[in-house]
Each structure stands twice: as structure tokens, then as C-alpha cells.
Amino acid sequence: MRFSSENIARNVFFLCTIAGAVVISSILLFMIALGLPLFKESSFFSVWTGPWDPYQGLYGILPMIIGTLWIALPATVLALPLSLGTAFVITILGGSRLRKILGVLVRFMTGIPTVVYGFVGIFLLVPLIREGFGGAGMCVLAASIVLAILISPTMILFFSDSLTSVNPVDVRAAKALGADRVQRLLYVILPKAFGGMTSGFILAMGRALGDTLIALMLAGNAIRAPRGVLEPARTLTAHIALVKAADFNSLEFRSIFACGIALYLFTTTAVVAVRFMDYKRSVVQ
Amino acid sequence: MHAVAEKAVVVFSWAMTIVLCLCVSIFLGYLLIHGLPSLGRDLIFGAADPLRVLLGRARVFDGLFPAIMGTLFLVILSASLAVPVGVCSGIYLAEYAGAGMKKFSGLLFDILAGIPSIVIGLFGFSLAVFLHNHLDNRFGPCLLISSLSLAVLVLPYIVRSTQTSLEELPDGIRRTAIALGANKLQNIAYVLIPNALSGISSGIILAIGRCAEDTAVILLTGVVAVAGVPSSLLSQYEALPFYIYYISNQYTNPGELSGGYGACLILLGVCAFLFMSAYGVKKHLSHRTLYRA
Numbered sequence: 001m002r003f004s005s006e007n008i009a010r011n012v013f014f015l016c017t018i019a020g021a022v023v024i025s026s027i028l029l030f031m032i033a034l035g036l037p038l039f040k041e042s043s044f045f046s047v048w049t050g051p052w053d054p055y056q057g058l059y060g061i062l063p064m065i066i067g068t069l070w071i072a073l074p075a076t077v078l079a080l081p082l083s084l085g086t087a088f089v090i091t092i093l094g095g096s097r098l099r100k101i102l103g104v105l106v107r108f109m110t111g112i113p114t115v116v117y118g119f120v121g122i123f124l125l126v127p128l129i130r131e132g133f134g135g136a137g138m139c140v141l142a143a144s145i146v147l148a149i150l151i152s153p154t155m156i157l158f159f160s161d162s163l164t165s166v167n168p169v170d171v172r173a174a175k176a177l178g179a180d181r182v183q184r185l186l187y188v189i190l191p192k193a194f195g196g197m198t199s200g201f202i203l204a205m206g207r208a209l210g211d212t213l214i215a216l217m218l219a220g221n222a223i224r225a226p227r228g229v230l231e232p233a234r235t236l237t238a239h240i241a242l243v244k245a246a247d248f249n250s251l252e253f254r255s256i257f258a259c260g261i262a263l264y265l266f267t268t269t270a271v272v273a274v275r276f277m278d279y280k281r282s283v284v285q
Numbered sequence: 286m287h288a289v290a291e292k293a294v295v296v297f298s299w300a301m302t303i304v305l306c307l308c309v310s311i312f313l314g315y316l317l318i319h320g321l322p323s324l325g326r327d328l329i330f331g332a333a334d335p336l337r338v339l340l341g342r343a344r345v346f347d348g349l350f351p352a353i354m355g356t357l358f359l360v361i362l363s364a365s366l367a368v369p370v371g372v373c374s375g376i377y378l379a380e381y382a383g384a385g386m387k388k389f390s391g392l393l394f395d396i397l398a399g400i401p402s403i404v405i406g407l408f409g410f411s412l413a414v415f416l417h418n419h420l421d422n423r424f425g426p427c428l429l430i431s432s433l434s435l436a437v438l439v440l441p442y443i444v445r446s447t448q449t450s451l452e453e454l455p456d457g458i459r460r461t462a463i464a465l466g467a468n469k470l471q472n473i474a475y476v477l478i479p480n481a482l483s484g485i486s487s488g489i490i491l492a493i494g495r496c497a498e499d500t501a502v503i504l505l506t507g508v509v510a511v512a513g514v515p516s517s518l519l520s521q522y523e524a525l526p527f528y529i530y531y532i533s534n535q536y537t538n539p540g541e542l543s544g545g546y547g548a549c550l551i552l553l554g555v556c557a558f559l560f561m562s563a564y565g566v567k568k569h570l571s572h573r574t575l576y577r578a
Contacts (some may be wrong), residue, residue: 013377085301111560113498210401281558
């Protein structure tokens with residue numbers, strides 16, 4: 001009985017789950033193990049907060065952290081109104097035919113490869129910025145704009161999901177009291193959907209922080225904290241992609257593992273925060 | 286005062302929708318204008334004879350054929366690694382796991398889904414170096430390592446879509462076979478999985494789309510600009526997304542650039558088709574499975 005097909009299958013299923021869990025933890029362990037020499041050489045904190053100056057033996061990743069924020073935050077700030085407006089139209093304001101078309105459009109956008117966005121960004125947007133604002137064109141602004149378009153569909157889908165999942169009883173009650181579509185949206189649906197929309201916003205921001213190709217192709221990749229949107233910047237992700245394995249044991253190379261750990265922590269925090277918020281919401285309801 | 290704000294919201298929403306549609310149409314229009322003329326036999330096979338190339342008798346030096354084959358191999362390999370593991374753990378989580386295990390592993394797979402793809406690429410790269418130093422020095426960044434990393438990248442999609450589509454099944458379906466005397470495994474294999482098939486397969490299609498599209502993972506794990514059609518699992522290879530990236534900063538003449546536009550159109554067509562058919566197979570696909578950096 002112990003070797004029945006039932007038991008074997010159950011164990012196979014279980015092993016697969018464990019394998020997935022092991023992989024997730026080993027990703028972090030691998031990076032900590034390989035980044036360790038860097039933390040030993042310079043102090044633990046100076047890796048995160050120090051400047052980047054290989055000639056002085058300084059391998060702080062602060063410029064890359066700042067660069068990441070300079071690109072990801074404007075991108076989310078740009079994507080927010082874009083997604084909010086479109087989600088309103090998709091869920092409430094638009095006619096049924098338009099809603100369908102927009103739904104298909106947004107889903108189509110999720111399928112556009114990142115590298116294709118980057119390619120069009122280089123040959124369409126960068127020359128425009130170069131002519132309009134001067135400079136090299138490869139800058140924070142270019143990357144943020146393209147990144148905003150890239151993360152909008154994620155945000156729109158999450159927003160419209162939360163907006164449509166509001167209890168219809170509440171909506172109908174408001175309708176019976178004479179509230180028109182916009183009033184129902186603003187005073188009934190939006191407050192109820194706010195929690196779910198915040199989750200979507202955070203997850204989209206996580207996507208912006210973790211994207212590699214857009215920043216790599218459009219942001220210019222200078223290792224220097226940018227002071228304006230027209231300056232080039234290098235993100236943590238682009239730094240990982242750019243440091244090529246000249247010497248595996250060099251500290252410069254080890255710095256990419258610090259970047260990996262930082263990204264892992266950023267995105268994990270976002271995921272845990274969203275989970276926590278979802279949990280609290282489910283308790284309240 | 287409220288009336289003005291309400292009007293403003295309507296105007297704002299429509300304006301934003303129009304801006305978004307404009308962005309997408311400019312993007313697509315630009316790509317089509319520049320890419321369509323280059324599409325054709327020459328783009329893929331260059332000067333070589335397509336029939337001889339497909340039979341493996343000739344090599345393509347100035348076309349996309351090796352890159353397309355590289356991407357195809359990548360997709361097949363990573364899907365064959367990720368699908369069995371992902372579906373099995375999805376089944377375990379939906380049908381066997383207790384509440385605590387479900388919560389814990391749900392969090393783990395959420396975290397995995399959130400890890401930026403470049404970090405998974407870095408993991409694959411470290412794995413290659415580790416194997417090179419400790420096991421056999423023939424190991425290095427290669428097709429196998431890339432497929433392995435891509436499999437890790439798309440694992441959460443498959444686990445999640447399998448789990449949710451099994452959990453969504455109504456109790457009526459769930460209990461009938463059991464009542465007729467089937468055991469749990471028979472119930473899963475003959476009743477639950479066939480009924481959840483649309484959800485499971487849409488997850489798999491999405492995963493395949495991701496494998497075809499991702500550039501960051503393969504950037505670190507063995508893709509190169511010129512390699513020909515991959516000959517073994519341990520060889521380096523070309524891939525379509527990397528070709529696009531490479532052309533964007535290394536192109537030397539207008540011909541190469543228009544090849545880049547052509548490659549963009551092909552990749553866009555393939556990925557958009559895969560994503561749309563994933564939505565077509567299952568209408569209410571959870572958006573959480575989409576979340577991926």
C-alpha cells in the first residue's frame with residue numbers, strides 16, 4: 001500500500017514544490033556567497049552608501065541605487081495618471097464596444113517585448129529628446145517615458161480589476177439614490193477599490209525597478225548619480241548587465257552581486273507589502 | 286464645486302486614454318513603416334537557399350535564421366523543464382497542501398515572480414561559473430544554463446495558473462468521481478485536470494511568450510552575436526531578442542538596421558500572438574500571473 005501510485009504521485013508533486021522553494025532561496029544564497037568578498041574588503045555599509053571610484057578601490061553602488069530611483073519613480077509617476085484615466089474609461093466611462101477594444105489593446109500591450117520598446121525608444125524618442133532639449137538624448141527622461149508606457153498595462157489591468165470587483169450592491173444603492181456614473185465612480189467605487197489599486201501600483205513600481213533593457217538601452221549608463229532628468233544614469237539592473245566577467249575575482253565584478261541583493265530586497269519588500277495589505281483588507285472585509 | 290471636479294475627472298480620463306492610444310499607435314506605426322519593407326525571405330535566410338538551410342546543408346551568415354532557431358531551442362528546452370515541475374507543484378498546492386503550506390509557498394512563488402529577470406540571469410551565470418570551477422571546465426554560459434534560468438523565470442506563471450484553475454473548479458465537478466469510487470489521483474487525472482485545462486494551458490502559453498521575449502536572462506547566460514545554429518546543449522547560441530539589442534547599439538550600416546526592425550516585427554508578432562492566445566484560451570486570466578519584471 002505504501003508504494004501505491006497514489007503515494008508515488010503525491011510524493012512527486014511534493015518534490016516539485018520543494019524544488020521550486022529551494023531554487024528561490026538558493027538565488028539569494030548564491031548572491032550573498034559570491035558577493036561576500038566585497039563586503040569583507042570594504043565595510044558592509046560602504047558598499048550600499050559609498051561612491052563608485054575603482055581607482056581608489058571604492059565600489060559603492062549608491063550611484064546605481066540613486067539612478068534606479070531616478071528612472072523608476074518618474075516612470076511610475078507618469079504611468080499613474082495614464083493608467084488611472086484609462087482604467088476609468090475601461091471600467092465605467094466608456095461604451096461597451098470601446099471597453100472591449102481598449103481591453104484588447106491593453107492585453108496586446110502586455111505582450112510587447114521589452115527589447116522592442118527599447119529599440120523604438122532609441123531610434124524614435126532619443127533623437128527627439130536630443131533635438132528638443134539638447135544633450136546626448138540618452139537620459140533619465142527617455143528611459144522613464146518608455147518605462148511608463150511599459151508598466152501602464154500592468155497598472156491598468158490591476159486598477160480595472162479592483163474597480164470591477166467592488167460589490168455591485170453598493171453601486172446599485174448609490175444608483176438608486178440618484179448618483180450618476182461619475183459620482184458612483186468617485187464616491188462609491190474608488191474608495192472601496194483603493195486598497196487593491198495600491199497593490200497594483202506597488203507591483204507596477206516593482207516592475208519599473210526591476211526592468212533591465214529599457215534603462216540599459218536608453219539611459220546612457222554613466223556611473224554617476226544624475227542631478228536632472230536630462231542626465232544619463234545607470235540602474236542596478238543595467239550595472240549587472242554591463243559589468244562583464246573580465247576578472248571573476250575582482251571587486252568591481254563582485255559589486256554586481258551587491259546590486260543583485262539590493263534588487264532582490266527591493267522587489268521582495270514590494271511583494272511582501274502587497275501581500276500584507278491584501279491580508280489586512282481581507283480581515284477587514 | 287463637486288460638479289466641476291466630476292467634469293474634470295471625465296475630461297482627464299478621456300485625455301489619458303487618448304494619450305495612451307496615441308503612444309501605442311505611434312509605436313506600432315513607426316515599427317511597421319520601418320520594418321515591413323525588410324520582411325521577406327532574405328531577412329531570414331540571407332543569400333542562402335532556404336531548403337538547403339532547413340535540411341542543415343547550408344549555413345546562414347546574413348539572416349535571422351540562427352537567431353530564430355536559438356530562440357526556438359531556448360523556448361522548447363525551458364518549457365520542457367518548467368512545465369512538468371510547475372504543473373506538478375501547482376497540483377500539489379491546489380489538491381494536497383494544507384493551509385499553512387499554501388500560504389507559505391504562495392508567498393515564495395510571489396517573491397520568485399517579483400525577482401527581476403536580470404537577477405535570475407545573474408543566478409544562472411553564477412551557476413555556470415560554479416559548475417565550471419567545481420565540476421567540469423567544459424561548463425560555461427551556454428544553451429543549457431540559459432534554458433534552466435528561463436525555466437526558473439517562468440516557473441511561477443505555471444504554478445500559479447495551474448493552482449488557481451484547479452482551485453476554481455466547483456464542488457460539483459470535484460466530488461462526482463469521488464462519489465463513484467475513484468481515488469484522489471484518478472479524480473485529479475481524469476476529472477480535475479481536463480476541466481482545468483484551459484487555465485493551465487494559458488499559463489503555459491504565457492510562459493512560452495516570456496521565454497521568447499526575455500533578454501536580460503540570456504544576456505548573462507550565454508547568448509552571443511554570432512554562433513550559428515546551436516549544435517549542443519553546452520554551446521553558445523544566438524537569439525532574436527538579443528539580436529535586436531545588439532543591432533540597436535552595434536549596427537554598422539542601414540541594411541543591418543532595417544534587419545533589426547524586421548526582427549522587432551517578427552518578435553512582436555510572435556509574442557503578441559502568444560499573449561493574445563493565452564487570453565483567448567482563458568478569458569479571466571488572473572493578472573497576478575502577469576506581474577513580472
